[in-house]
Amino acid sequence: MKNRNKAIRWLTAAALIIALGACTVMPGCGTRQTEDEMDTGYKVKKLTLGGVDAGEYTVVYSEDSADNATTANIVADLVKYIDDAAGIKLSALPDSSPEAAAAKHRVIVGKTRFDTEKVKAAQAKLTNHGYALLFDGGDLYLTGDTVTGAMYAVYSFLEDYIGWRFYSSKYETVKPAAHIDVPASLNVSFSPKLLNRDTYWYDTFDNHFAAKLKLNGGVNRSMAGYGEAIHYAGPFVHSLPSLAGTSHEPDVQPCLTDPEVYARVLENVRTYLRDNPDAKIVSVSQNDSFPEGLGCQCENCRRLDEQEGTPMGSLLTFVNRIAADIKDEFPDVLVDTLAYRYTRKAPKNLKPADNVIIRLCSIECCFSHPLDGDCERNKEFAADIEAWSKICNNLFIWDYTTDFLFYVNPFPNLYVLYDDVRFFVDHHAIGLFEQGNYQSYSGEFGELRAYLLAKLLWDPDMSREQYFAYMDDFLEGYYGAGWKHIRKYIDLTSKQAAKGDMGIYYGVDTIFGVKRGSDEAKKLNEIFAKLWDAALEAADEEHFANVEKSSLQIRSAALILDWTYFESSSAAEDFCNKMKQYDIKYYREGTQMPEHPNYYGDGVTW
Template sequence: MKNVKYVLAENGLTSWHIVVSWDAPEPQKYAADELQHFIYKISGAVIPVVTDKVEKRGPEILVGPSNRYKEYEIDLDFEKLGEEGFIIKTVGENIVITGAKPRGTIYGVYTFLETYLGCRWFSSKVSKIPQRSKIELPEIDDMQVPAFNYREAYWRDAFNGYFAVRNKMNSNKGEFTDRQGGKFKFYNFHHTFNDLVPVEKYFSTHPEYFSEINGKRVAERTQLCLTNPDVLELCIQGVKEWIKKDPTCNVYSVAQNDWHNFCTCEKCREIDEREGSHAGTMITFVNKVAEAIAAEYPDKYIHTFAYQYTRKAPKYVRPAKNVIVRLCTIECCFSHPLEECNVEAIKRAEQSKTSFLDDLREWSRICDNLFIWDYTTNFANYLMPFPNLHVLQPNLQLYRKYGVKGVMMQGNFSHGGGGIMAELEAYVQSKLLWNPDIDVKKVINEFLVGYFGQASVPIGKYLEMMHEAVKPYHMSIYDMPDAPYFTDELLSKAEDLFDEAERMADNEEVLERIGNLRLQVTYTVISRMPLENPSREVMIERFSRELRKYGITEIFERRDLQMSIEKMKTSRYCRDRSGLYRVDYRM
C-alpha cells in the first residue's frame, strides 16, 4: 500500500485500542464490537474495546463521540452529516470513526471495513473477508452523507438485518436489532384506505363513505369519498390508534387502495377538476389528517401515494410539511433511463398527457418530502429475466437531482424468491441508494467474482447478453415470456453459457448458485414452449422439483406455488392463466 502511515495489526499483534464513550448508546457499542470482530477475522489480532474513562495506552480508534475529542483537539462539524452521515478521519496517531445518531457511526465502521480493509457483504450468506497478516492504512479524511434519507432494496434476502446494516440500508422491512440502530419505520406503508375505513364494516350502513361511480356508491374495489367529513374523522382516529399501538414508527400511511375507482361525487369531482388531477382530493384530504396528527404528534409523518390515477401533481394544493408523497413508477419503461424515455410500457387508465418525468418535476417543486416507489422485477413472472441493472444508476441520479428524500426499490419480496439474481439486484441497489455515483460496473464485477468465482466469466457474459437484448424495446414489469427481446436463439446461447458456468464452478455451493440462477432461463423456455410439445410436462415436473430444492415459494406475485405449477401445465403465459391473482395481501 502506498503512503502507509498506520499499522493496525501485524502477525496477530496490535498496540491499538478501540475507544467508546463511557455512556455510549448501544448502537455505538455495537459498531465498536463489529469493528473488533472483523479486524480479528482479517488479521487474528484482537483490539481491546475500552471506554474513554480508561487512560490512553497507545494509538486509538475512536468510535463515536467521546471526551477524547477535547483532549485531542478534534473539531468535527456534525451539522454537515445530516441524519445518517459519518466521518472517518486520521488525527495524529489516532483514527476517528463517528457519525450522526443513531446509525451514522455504524455506517462509518462498515465503510471503514469495506473501503480500507476490503470486506464485502454480497448477500445474507455470502461475504468476502480478506486475510492479512498485516493491516496497513494511509491517512484518511472521508466524510459521507447518503443521497437519500430512506433507502430500501425490497428483496427477501435484503430484509436480513445484518446484510442491510452492513450495506447501509435503513429499510422498513429490515429485520434489525435495537443494537443495529433501528430503521426508517412505517406503519402500514402501503395501501391503507380499507384498513382505516373497512368496506365490510361500514358500507351497509354508510355507503356514502365510499366511491360514487356513475351516480352510485360502490362496495367492490372501492376507494373512500375524500370529501366526506365522517371519513376524515375515522381516518384521523385510525391513525391515532396506530400511533398508540406502535409509537416507534416514523411514518403512518393514509393511502389509496391498490386499484382505481376513485370517487366522482359532486364535491370530489369539483376539487379534482379545479386541481387538474385526482391528487387534488387526495392531498387536500391527507393534509387535513396530517394537521390533526401534528397537533398531538409533531414528530410523525403521514404518507400517501402519487400512484396511477393520483400520479399527476395537483395545480394548487401543496402537501403539508409533515406529509410524505411517494411517487410510483409502475407504468414506466425499465429498459431505458427515465430521463431518456417517456414511453409508458403500461398504458395509464387515466388519459393524462403528462409523462413520468413531468410528474416528477412537478411533485419535486411542491413537495418537501418526496419519496419514490420504484419497481425492479417482473411481477407477472418472478422467474423471468428482468435485465435492468443498466438503468438503476441513471434513475437514482435523476431522483437525487429532483430532491427525492427516500427510495424503495421493490423486487421479489416473497418468502422464497430466487432464480432471478435477487442477491445481485439487492447488493447493487444498496450501494446506489447510498451513493448513486459509484462505479456500477466495478460493483457488479466484484459481486460476480465473489459469488460465482471462476464461473463469474460466463455468468457475466449472460447478464451482458440479456441487457443488450432489451435495449431496443420498452420493458414493463408485466411482460410475458413471448416478449420480442426473448428469442429461441438468445435462450439457446443462455443455456450454453450456463453449461459453461456449471463446468467452471469452484465447488458445490457455487454450483447451487448457478443452478438457482439458471431457473430463469428454464422458466422462460418452458413458458414459450407449445402446449402440445411432448417434453413440456416432464420439464415442468423437473422444474417444480428444482423450485422446491431451492426453497422458492412463488413464481407469480401473491400466488401459491402448487397452484402456479398447475396453471403452467395448462397454459403458456401468465395472461392466459385465469384466476391467477388476488389482492388480499400484505407487504
C-alpha cells in the same frame, strides 16, 4: 458442453466440484519467503493501521451511548471481521476503563470521552446519520453524528479498507491481500443524500445484512440492534380502508369529503401514532386499484378533482387537512400518501403541506429504458415527476424492480437502475422504495440487484463507471471464476430487452420480443443457456450454489420460450425441485409454488 439435447443441462454439484490444491512454497524448498509472503492461513496476510501493527490496537467504545445494543453489535462485528480477515483478535473496552485510557493505540467507535477537537469538528459537519473515518493522535476514529452513523462508519471501514464484501445475507467474503496499511492520513467523511433507503427484496429483510448495506427502511425489518430505521405507525401503504373502516377490495375508495370518514381517519391516525411513539411516518394513502380505477365519484369529490385537474385534488385536500390537525401533537411526523395510478398527476394549484410526503409510483413505466430517455411509455411519468418536484418538499419514490408475473424470469433492468436512481435524485427525491421480490429468495438476480440498489441509494452521485465496477466486483466475488459469462449474459439480455418495452407483468417472451417456440426464441434460449453452462462449469465448490440458484432464471425462461408438452415435463420437474432446494417459495406475486405442480404446464399455468 458437448452432446446436449436440451437448451440447458443441469450440472450436478458432484460433477462440478473442483479439487483445488494450493502449492505453497515452503522454506527449505529453494525459495525464501518474505514476511508478507508467508501463509498465515488468513486472506489478509498483514494488517497495519497508520503503519502500526493492528495487534497493537484496542477497540474503545462508550457503554453509555444513545443505543447500547447497536454499539455492542458493531463493536463485536469490528472485532470479528478483523479477526476473520487477518487473524488479529482485538480487545474491546469501554471508554470508562483505565485500560482504555492507558492504551497506546485505539480504534475508537462512535462518540466517546476520547474525542478530540478535530474529531468533534468532523462529527459536527455530518448529517442524516453520516460517518467519518480519521486518525488523530495515534488513534483511529470510526465515528458518526449518531450511533447509526458510527455503525455505517464501521461497515464502511471494513468494506473500503479491510476488503470485506457483504454480497448477501448468506454469502460474504474478504479480498485477499499481502499487506493492508490503512494510511495515517485517512480523513474521509460522508453524509447520505437520501432520508429513506429501502430495497424491498426478501434477502434484505435480515436486520444485520440490511445494516451492512446501509438500508434504513423499516418495512418488514425492525433494525433492532442495528441503528435507527424509518418506521410507520400502522399500515405502510393502502391504509385508508383500515383508517376509514371501508372495504379493502381493490378500487373501492372511501369518500374523501364525507365528514364522518374524516373523523374516523383522524382518530385512527392519532391512535396509531400514540401507540407507536418512535414512528416517523404515518400513511394516509388510497386503496389499491387497477389501471382503470378512480376515486370517489360523488359531487363534492369530483368538484375538487375538476378544480385541480386530477383526482389528486380530493386526496391531497384530505391528506393536508390530516397533516395540519396532527402537527401540534406530532411535530416530527410526516404523513405519507401515494401519487399512484389515477392520482399520479400533480394538482394545478394545491401544494402538499410541509409535513406531507408524496410517494410517486412508477408502476406503469417501461424498465428496459431509462425513465428520462426517449421511450414513449416513460414520458408521462417524467412529466409527472417534473411537476411534483416543483411543489413538493418531501418527494419519495415507489419504484419497481422485478417481474411480478414470474419472479424467477429474467428481468433485464440492471442497465437502467443507475439512470433511474439518478433521475429520481435529480428531481429532489429524498426517499426511495425499490420494490422487488419481497416474498422469498430469488432464483434470478435478486442478490445482485439488491446490492447494486443499496450502493446507489447510499451514494446516488457515484459515476456510471463506479456503478458497473460494483457490478463486476459482485459478479466475480459472488459467482467466481465464470463471472464474465454471466456479465455477457447481462449485456445480451439487456440489449435484447431494450429492443422493445418491459413492464412489470410481462412474460419472458414479451420481454425478449419473441414468439414462443419460434426459431428466434430457441436461438436466444440456446445462446443464454451456453453462457450459464460455462459459468457453472467454471464454478468451484464455494461459488457453485450461487451460480446454480441464479441460473434458474434461464431454466424458467426455457420452459416458456421452448416449451413442448412431453420434452419439457422432466425439465419442469427438475426446475421445481431446484426451486425447493433453494427455498424459493413464490414464483409470482402472491402465488406460492404448488405442492404438486403440473409438470406438463408451461410454467405460467402451474
